[in-house]
Amino acid sequence: MICIVCREAYTTQSLTSIQFERDEFRAMVKKIPAQVCPACGESYLEEGIAEELLKRVQDIMAEGEMDVVLEYR
């Protein structure tokens, strides 16, 4: 699809990293499959993946971890 942020390029299937932050809590999730814009770097997650990620991060937060790095699988 065409990038809706810069409208200058078509996104390509790639892997991206996302950082979640809430107060003291930080989670970096790596290797998430996404559509990435080669021009501006914006990444677009599929809806199912975004939901699953949020759930996993919330579980980690509930366990009391403050700073985690994980890989999406």
Ligand SMILES: [Zn+2]
């Ligand atoms: Zn773009």
